[in-house]
Amino acid sequence: MKKLVLVSAALFTLCAGPMGSRADEVAVVVAGKPQDAAETYRADGKLFLDAKSAGALYGGQVYWYAVSGRVQLSLRGRALQFVAESKTVKAGDQEFKMGEPLLVRTSRAFIPLSFLSGADFSAWSGFQTRYDERMKTVVVEKTGTIGSPRVFSYKGRTRLAVELAPDAVYRASARGTGGAELVFDYGVAEGDEKTEIDDGVVASYAFKQEAKLVRLSIRFAVNGQKWRAVELTDPRRVALDVYAPGAEISDEAPVAAAKIPAPAKAAQPSGEKKRRLIVIDPGHGGKDPGATGGHGTREKDVNLAAAHELANVLKERGDFDVVMTRDEDVFIPLSERSELANEKNADLFVSLHCNAASNKHENGFEVYSVSETASDPAAEAIADAENSVLELEGKNPQDETAKAILLAMTKTEMINESAAFSALSEKAIGKRVDVAARGAKQAGFYVLRGTHAPAILVEMAFVSHVKDEARLASRRFRRTMAEGVAAGIADYARRQGWLE
Ligand SMILES: [Zn+2]
Missing domain, CATH: 2.60.40.3500 (Immunoglobulin-like)
Structure with a gap:
């Protein structure tokens, strides 16, 4: 790592000209899995990706012929030919035009990111490449013809x-x-x-x-x-x-088939069962961004994107109703979130969040349910952080907590049911995602307290951890997470006898 920093610094010194060009690193996530950081070069506000890094990114090989100034990127037996300072790329008989030329700086070649994220390269490579400027992350997803199960x-x-x-x-x-x-x-x-x-x-x-x-x-x-x-x-x-x-x-007609009308009652002898309502709560929003990652990831954005994924997965399952506490970037006080759930007669409440820690090594996901006392000091600190938004609402967290405890004390059954829901969800998520499972825990989360339904809060991963942050930037990770949460919901619902 130290060596990379030195190289970057040297490049910066050599090449930082009047045009404001410089070398830098960006995070990389491929198919939802974080990779080593890639080196980039910025010139005139345009970003270029180190050719060797690009090769690794797409699982290909890069050959750099320094004398002739040619760079070859080979992928699954086919090759792209780049030439230094030229905008033309050859792919067999085909020819592509890039917006910027192939750059050569200090014996290294850099490919314009605008080309890698463009339609020509996407069609040729079978990969969709997107640069998330805010998160300084290159996100690569394979453009498959067959989706993940x-x-x-x-x-x-x-x-x-x-x-x-x-x-x-x-x-x-x-x-x-x-x-x-x-x-x-x-x-x-x-x-x-x-x-x-x-x-x-x-x-x-x-x-x-x-x-x-x-x-x-x-x-x-x-x-x-x-x-x-x-x-x-x-x-x-x-x-x-x-x-x-x-x-x-x-x-029976497939339960999950979208836009197919619900099966007639006659075909479903025990079809009297009431459809259960899941309230999904994307944490934070509006003036409250939540935690912010080293690359600039805002928790409120990730929470909202993951909530949409969860709503979609539940919709495809077909046997739950779904309401979201917010479906855009707006500020909603904590108490209104649980009030909405109560008004709608929610059967389950799921709040989605991203964790953050001052120790940058902390990583993984955890699932919380509410309790009077935290399961450990770290859990208490996380609840305090998530509750701190009460100050933005002009409330005193201490007063509100005392009030909420009184409310919650009468609901021991809800505390126990929430813990069971949390344990099943933690297990279901752990089976699906490739982040460390930190366990099912308890703490005094305000947003969970006023809810008259079993309620959990999922800390999906750490925005403060470099690789976790890259995961959170990827749709694939968020979808897998959503599938885990949905499976936890179904497991709990089956335990309650809510489902057919
Ligand atoms: Zn949060």
């Missing part, structure tokens, strides 16, 4: 749904008696995955890019389980339904 556990059935590009094809087949698979010929996966489900119906699944296909292999909980594949629309996707051991394939 989403898992929904229902009573007696588990569904794995995969989004498909319009021309994508699939084949479904058994894998012996212990599993099933979906094969997508010529498909491009967004990224590989291996996940343990262990919900009593599906043991695990693996989603993998192979040479000319994508394969989704599903392992059943026990041999001989029934399964079926169905195609759904809007957006186009294929769902593989696995039925619980001993259960038969039922003819």
